[in-house]
Amino acid sequence: MAPLGLVTEFLAKKPQLLIPFETYADVETWVKPVEVIRQAAIALTEDAAMFQAIGYHKTRTEDGEEFLRSLAYYAEVLIQDSLVGFEKRFEVYSHTPTSTTTELTGNRSIGSTLLGARQSFQKLTDFLTNLVEILGWEFHWKIPSAGDMVPTASPYQLLYQMICKKKLHVPSAPTGDQIKRIFLSLQKQAYLALPKLDSGIQKVAPDAACGRPTMIFVAGTFDLSHIVFGANETAWGELTAVSAITRVACDTRLRHYVPVATEAFKALQRKEIEALAELENESGGTSDKEDLVWKARARAIDRMRSDQSTLGGEKEMGIALRPPTWAINQGCYLCQGMMEYQSPKSWNENQRKKYILRFD
Numbered sequence: 001m002a003p004l005g006l007v008t009e010f011l012a013k014k015p016q017l018l019i020p021f022e023t024y025a026d027v028e029t030w031v032k033p034v035e036v037i038r039q040a041a042i043a044l045t046e047d048a049a050m051f052q053a054i055g056y057h058k059t060r061t062e063d064g065e066e067f068l069r070s071l072a073y074y075a076e077v078l079i080q081d082s083l084v085g086f087e088k089r090f091e092v093y094s095h096t097p098t099s100t101t102t103e104l105t106g107n108r109s110i111g112s113t114l115l116g117a118r119q120s121f122q123k124l125t126d127f128l129t130n131l132v133e134i135l136g137w138e139f140h141w142k143i144p145s146a147g148d149m150v151p152t153a154s155p156y157q158l159l160y161q162m163i164c165k166k167k168l169h170v171p172s173a174p175t176g177d178q179i180k181r182i183f184l185s186l187q188k189q190a191y192l193a194l195p196k197l198d199s200g201i202q203k204v205a206p207d208a209a210c211g212r213p214t215m216i217f218v219a220g221t222f223d224l225s226h227i228v229f230g231a232n233e234t235a236w237g238e239l240t241a242v243s244a245i246t247r248v249a250c251d252t253r254l255r256h257y258v259p260v261a262t263e264a265f266k267a268l269q270r271k272e273i274e275a276l277a278e279l280e281n282e283s284g285g286t287s288d289k290e291d292l293v294w295k296a297r298a299r300a301i302d303r304m305r306s307d308q309s310t311l312g313g314e315k316e317m318g319i320a321l322r323p324p325t326w327a328i329n330q331g332c333y334l335c336q337g338m339m340e341y342q343s344p345k346s347w348n349e350n351q352r353k354k355y356i357l358r359f360d
Contacts, residue, residue, distance in 0.1 A: 041124045043204045066151050156213065186218060217320050
């Protein structure tokens with residue numbers, strides 16, 4: 001089917017923080033969401049630094065403008081408003097010293113965590129101020145108000161969308177093998193040939209929730225004339241006031257896909273149920289349940305290729321990548337069944353079985 005359009009903007013929303021507490025022990029439970037704010041500030045600084053290091057700041061493009069608008073919303077509203085909200089709520093604890101127990105266990109007090117978040121946010125602000133000053137075009141850095149239109153995609157998604165578009169650009173129609181090699185060149189961040197950032201740019205802690213997506217998906221038509229770039233929703237850990245907003249952004253972005261995706265999902269479910277019934281009948285009830293489910297799902301995926309509700313097209317290729325290392329993943333059961341994308345990498349039956357059975 002023809003590609004559907006994404007909704008690229010939505011009405012800006014401000015985080016609505018609810019921070020109840022009665023005792024100091026209650027206060028300490030809020031360390032984790034404040035740490036998410038700190039990590040998110042570090043992540044945005046890193047994204048902005050990469051944008052500059054690649055040279056995207058030199059020439060105006062629509063993609064570059066969208067990245068900066070998303071960056072402004074994340075930094076000035078989602079992060080700053082959340083940080084200020086916590087600082088006001090816990091002002092009395094803002095200078096709480098780290099206890100000996102805290103030093104020994106590695107845990108941090110709410111006061112030290114707030115201080116760390118404020119310092120990381122200040123570094124972000126300083127970097128963004130400099131970035132806007134050296135832009136090669138006039139850009140109005142605007143702090144979005146509630147109701148302003150802002151991008152539905154995160155800065156991280158928009159940055160790596162630009163990087164992948166450039167990587168996937170080829171001067172002439174490539175062959176099937178060339179397309180496979182091009183897609184596989186995305187599977188490790190080292191293969192992207194990204195510039196090394198200044199030593200002063202801090203990196204996000206491993207596996208930390210920081211407002212970035214945890215899975216990236218890139219797909220293209222058989223001649224790479226059309227590229228689709230997607231991501232799952234951004235990860236905010238226990239900073240639920242922000243994750244509620246970015247969930248709305250994600251749902252809005254995919255609004256046009258929801259009706260057709262629902263139909264494809266229902267069709268895949270029907271085919272799995274039908275295949276499972278067939279296999280149970282063929283086995284006479286002697287086969288292992290897990291093995292039957294695997295075979296039923298594999299059969300359902302195959303049968304979806306001829307179903308009118310399938311969302312993919314012939315010879316389209318897709319690759320799922322897991323930040324920050326960009327390790328390659330198989331497409332999930334729904335991706336394989338509903339989207340019909342081919343993978344540039346071959347997986348043996350045992351690998352496919354284990355991954356398909358992870359869907360519940």
